[in-house]
Amino acid sequence: MKHFCDIKQLDAHQLNALFELADTISKTPVSETKTWHHGKTAMGLFFENSTRTLMSFQLAAQRLGMDFSALNVAHSSTQKGETLKDTLLTLEAMGVDTFIVRHNENHIQEQMAEWLTSDAKIINAGDGTHQHPTQGLLDLYTIRSHKPNLASLKVSIIGDIKHSRVAGSLIDGLATLGNQNTWIHAPAPCLPESSRAQVAESMEQALTDADVVVMLRIQKERIQHLDTAVLNHWHENFGLNSNNIQWAKSDAIVMHPGPMNRGIEIESAVADGAQSVIWQQVKNGVLMRQAIMHHLLTQDPQGN
Amino acid sequence: MKHFCDIKQLDAHQLNALFELADTISKTPVSETKTWHHGKTAMGLFFENSTRTLMSFQLAAQRLGMDFSALNVAHSSTQKGETLKDTLLTLEAMGVDTFIVRHNENHIQEQMAEWLTSDAKIINAGDGTHQHPTQGLLDLYTIRSHKPNLASLKVSIIGDIKHSRVAGSLIDGLATLGNQNTWIHAPAPCLPESSRAQVAESMEQALTDADVVVMLRIQKERIQHLDTAVLNHWHENFGLNSNNIQWAKSDAIVMHPGPMNRGIEIESAVADGAQSVIWQQVKNGVLMRQAIMHHLLTQDPQGN
Amino acid sequence: MKHFCDIKQLDAHQLNALFELADTISKTPVSETKTWHHGKTAMGLFFENSTRTLMSFQLAAQRLGMDFSALNVAHSSTQKGETLKDTLLTLEAMGVDTFIVRHNENHIQEQMAEWLTSDAKIINAGDGTHQHPTQGLLDLYTIRSHKPNLASLKVSIIGDIKHSRVAGSLIDGLATLGNQNTWIHAPAPCLPESSRAQVAESMEQALTDADVVVMLRIQKERIQHLDTAVLNHWHENFGLNSNNIQWAKSDAIVMHPGPMNRGIEIESAVADGAQSVIWQQVKNGVLMRQAIMHHLLTQDPQGN
Numbered sequence: 001m002k003h004f005c006d007i008k009q010l011d012a013h014q015l016n017a018l019f020e021l022a023d024t025i026s027k028t029p030v031s032e033t034k035t036w037h038h039g040k041t042a043m044g045l046f047f048e049n050s051t052r053t054l055m056s057f058q059l060a061a062q063r064l065g066m067d068f069s070a071l072n073v074a075h076s077s078t079q080k081g082e083t084l085k086d087t088l089l090t091l092e093a094m095g096v097d098t099f100i101v102r103h104n105e106n107h108i109q110e111q112m113a114e115w116l117t118s119d120a121k122i123i124n125a126g127d128g129t130h131q132h133p134t135q136g137l138l139d140l141y142t143i144r145s146h147k148p149n150l151a152s153l154k155v156s157i158i159g160d161i162k163h164s165r166v167a168g169s170l171i172d173g174l175a176t177l178g179n180q181n182t183w184i185h186a187p188a189p190c191l192p193e194s195s196r197a198q199v200a201e202s203m204e205q206a207l208t209d210a211d212v213v214v215m216l217r218i219q220k221e222r223i224q225h226l227d228t229a230v231l232n233h234w235h236e237n238f239g240l241n242s243n244n245i246q247w248a249k250s251d252a253i254v255m256h257p258g259p260m261n262r263g264i265e266i267e268s269a270v271a272d273g274a275q276s277v278i279w280q281q282v283k284n285g286v287l288m289r290q291a292i293m294h295h296l297l298t299q300d301p302q303g304n
Numbered sequence: 305m306k307h308f309c310d311i312k313q314l315d316a317h318q319l320n321a322l323f324e325l326a327d328t329i330s331k332t333p334v335s336e337t338k339t340w341h342h343g344k345t346a347m348g349l350f351f352e353n354s355t356r357t358l359m360s361f362q363l364a365a366q367r368l369g370m371d372f373s374a375l376n377v378a379h380s381s382t383q384k385g386e387t388l389k390d391t392l393l394t395l396e397a398m399g400v401d402t403f404i405v406r407h408n409e410n411h412i413q414e415q416m417a418e419w420l421t422s423d424a425k426i427i428n429a430g431d432g433t434h435q436h437p438t439q440g441l442l443d444l445y446t447i448r449s450h451k452p453n454l455a456s457l458k459v460s461i462i463g464d465i466k467h468s469r470v471a472g473s474l475i476d477g478l479a480t481l482g483n484q485n486t487w488i489h490a491p492a493p494c495l496p497e498s499s500r501a502q503v504a505e506s507m508e509q510a511l512t513d514a515d516v517v518v519m520l521r522i523q524k525e526r527i528q529h530l531d532t533a534v535l536n537h538w539h540e541n542f543g544l545n546s547n548n549i550q551w552a553k554s555d556a557i558v559m560h561p562g563p564m565n566r567g568i569e570i571e572s573a574v575a576d577g578a579q580s581v582i583w584q585q586v587k588n589g590v591l592m593r594q595a596i597m598h599h600l601l602t603q604d605p606q607g608n
Numbered sequence: 609m610k611h612f613c614d615i616k617q618l619d620a621h622q623l624n625a626l627f628e629l630a631d632t633i634s635k636t637p638v639s640e641t642k643t644w645h646h647g648k649t650a651m652g653l654f655f656e657n658s659t660r661t662l663m664s665f666q667l668a669a670q671r672l673g674m675d676f677s678a679l680n681v682a683h684s685s686t687q688k689g690e691t692l693k694d695t696l697l698t699l700e701a702m703g704v705d706t707f708i709v710r711h712n713e714n715h716i717q718e719q720m721a722e723w724l725t726s727d728a729k730i731i732n733a734g735d736g737t738h739q740h741p742t743q744g745l746l747d748l749y750t751i752r753s754h755k756p757n758l759a760s761l762k763v764s765i766i767g768d769i770k771h772s773r774v775a776g777s778l779i780d781g782l783a784t785l786g787n788q789n790t791w792i793h794a795p796a797p798c799l800p801e802s803s804r805a806q807v808a809e810s811m812e813q814a815l816t817d818a819d820v821v822v823m824l825r826i827q828k829e830r831i832q833h834l835d836t837a838v839l840n841h842w843h844e845n846f847g848l849n850s851n852n853i854q855w856a857k858s859d860a861i862v863m864h865p866g867p868m869n870r871g872i873e874i875e876s877a878v879a880d881g882a883q884s885v886i887w888q889q890v891k892n893g894v895l896m897r898q899a900i901m902h903h904l905l906t907q908d909p910q911g912n
Binding site for chain 3: 333334335338355356359360362363366367562563564565566583584586587589590
């Protein structure tokens with residue numbers, strides 16, 4: 001594995017090795033991890049606005065000793081008519097070791113990886129509605145830290161599955177780890193045409209006996225096709241609250257990739273409650289990004 | 305002291321200890337101070353535009369070995385409907401050690417400090433019209449370097465006192481150090497309802513025998529309630545020039561927090577003259593910010 | 609040489625010493641060059657948008673161990689009415705060691721250098737239509753790596769010479785190295801009033817037996833005085849393509865400072881062809897910027 005574009009690149013063995021690497025990193029002083037890749041450079045190329053994910057990658061890179069910079073896309077040469085390929089090859093020629101790329105076009109990172117001519121790496125930080133594989137890693141790692149036997153868990157993902165790259169990566173990762181009890185629930189226009197997950201017909205079916213409940217952010221800009229009536233009543237029909245969470249197992253954990261719309265997809269009492277592992281997800285995000293960057297940078301040039 | 309939100313948190317003993325720490329830092333090679341907090345991270349959360357203060361904190365953090373990043377507030381999750389509390393807790397979960405916060409709302413940093421759940425620190429880089437405590441520290445430190453007996457000096461602060469967090473922090477700090485000879489002068493709408501400083505009725509009264517003259521920046525956006533006539537004649541009525549500076553002691557020092565409106569609150573001949581210590585203030589700003597960050601980061605978790 | 613504002617500051621001996629320094633740096637591990645100026649700070653002051661050049665300087669500074677920051681000019685104090693001189697002196701007082709300045713006004717960096725009161729350095733990253741001296745250095749260094757005897761080469765520069773600071777610095781540098789065979793070609797409104805280069809009347813005259821072909825970017829915002837007809841037919845009259853390149857020597861190299869307008873000043877087949885050294889230019893840009901910064905920072909304070 002030379003680049004990391006899609007969580008499906010990783011088999012169960014590789015996923016578990018990355019989780020163990022993250023465990024090791026979490027126990028290693030930053031003063032030591034900062035020596036691992038001192039002098040290397042990571043660069044964020046974010047063609048969609050983000051601060052949360054960009055900052056998480058920045059902190060991860062810096063804790064590995066790398067210099068981090070972010071291209072100001074609004075002022076960049078692509079705005080002067082330069083092709084994306086030429087922009088990438090320019091930055092590669094400057095000696096950037098790892099590119100962290102977010103783009104609204106599906107699969108663009110795989111294309112970019114083919115353009116590169118050196119050992120530089122591409123990490124997908126979100127492509128369109130397709131994948132957000134480091135989010136998938138951090139979600140799996142967070143689940144594993146509470147419920148190590150991932151194959152046997154009932155995991156329910158609720159929200160706009162169809163347009164969610166978060167859901168896409170998590171569902172694929174769970175399947176890789178042998179989980180056959182992954183459920184999705186959403187209004188019909190927010191369901192994908194096909195999925196490796198099972199479709200729950202109701203919140204009750206989704207939540208009953210769930211071990212893990214993943215609430216997705218409603219991204220109003222992505223679901224313009226929805227009736228206003230559906231949006232206005234989202235919380236009562238598809239939101240998680242202190243009542244319906246009781247259908248889940250009493251030790252179920254509640255997850256959300258953030259940023260949260262409190263009172264819409266999730267009630268504050270649940271987001272801030274004892275079952276919420278939302279801040280652990282954020283913390284684990286930095287760890288898993290350290291792990292994947294370290295993994296890519298320490299392979300031999302053939303990607304073995 | 306776990307956070308630094310208000311200069312009134314510090315008593316005279318603590319202020320002097322910080323000044324001595326800044327003296328020590330100024331004599332320590334950067335190559336050494338860079339080892340003090342290597343691997344820690346500082347983050348600027350500036351909800352009001354600034355480059356001067358943000359850059360000063362950035363350089364201070366980097367000279368202590370910290371990684372520095374600034375949240376791009378315009379693109380941040382708070383723009384996507386996330387609450388300020390959730391944004392802060394997200395960044396805290398990523399492992400940020402010190403938050404440098406500027407906000408247009410008075411006292412917001414104290415609120416933010418209560419939300420934190422880890423040992424992360426908050427430093428106030430300006431809240432509304434209330435406090436700018438690191439500016440107060442650097443002003444006091446600059447005065448002290450020229451006139452060590454701060455209690456006995458006549459200090460005159462001239463400009464829009466009412467809306468100036470710079471004046472607020474300096475007046476409080478001088479009072480803590482026992483100074484009872486602090487004066488303010490301004491047109492009536494720019495005077496606070498109450499102040500620990502005495503109100504001078506004229507430039508002559510303010511300047512006569514002054515040891516320290518502090519000119520404030522006219523911030524046109526904050527004094528829209530003033531008659532245009534007052535603004536248009538500001539320099540002749542409330543500006544410092546080569547004539548009225550002669551009322552002050554011959555060895556008086558002239559200060560300004562910057563950026564200067566030359567020809568409005570201060571004449572260039574004075575700003576660039578022998579009595580001006582304006583660039584020393586800027587230099588001392590980095591030092592005092594190193595001092596306060598180092599102080600907060602080396603206390604025990606209980607803030608002792 | 610204390611500052612680097614104009615490539616004409618350097619004689620042939622000094623140019624060759626810088627090229628040898630870049631050779632040395634290219635063979636030195638980053639882990640070692642990062643110790644050379646650890647703790648020093650470089651700052652980009654870009655009053656014109658750029659990402660390519662700014663990023664190149666940032667990577668160069670970081671590989672020398674420096675902390676790099678870029679002033680956000682749009683939010684800076686100059687927007688609050690502060691003079692450029694006061695902004696510069698403020699940042700100098702904060703202890704910045706090297707300023708990298710791009711500005712639309714010719715010769716402004718020389719003015720800024722006179723304002724400084726410390727040992728801080730100014731490096732010109734482009735001033736108006738005048739000079740872009742580090743681009744000149746990297747162009748010469750790239751030519752030298754392929755054809756070491758620079759004095760004897762036929763070098764042809766094609767495009768809007770009149771408004772190109774890239775052409776200005778390259779022509780001056782070639783003259784310093786004894787080259788008397790430098791040619792320029794452009795439509796009449798894009799030719800300078802006078803030049804040390806010879807004017808070719810046609811693409812055939814410019815390209816025939818050329819050793820080096822330098823294509824300039826058409827900057828539409830700078831050539832508004834040109835007839836639309838000239839712009840619309842630029843490629844057929846002044847563009848480089850797989851046919852006319854055959855007038856040049858078979859081992860001629862093709863250069864472009866980027867970003868490229870593919871299909872306008874250069875055909876993709878040539879840009880991506882075997883004679884293109886465009887990505888080497890980018891790579892060499894970081895090296896030569898490391899070299900010039902290291903050179904300035906290791907001189908004695910008198911600039912010897």
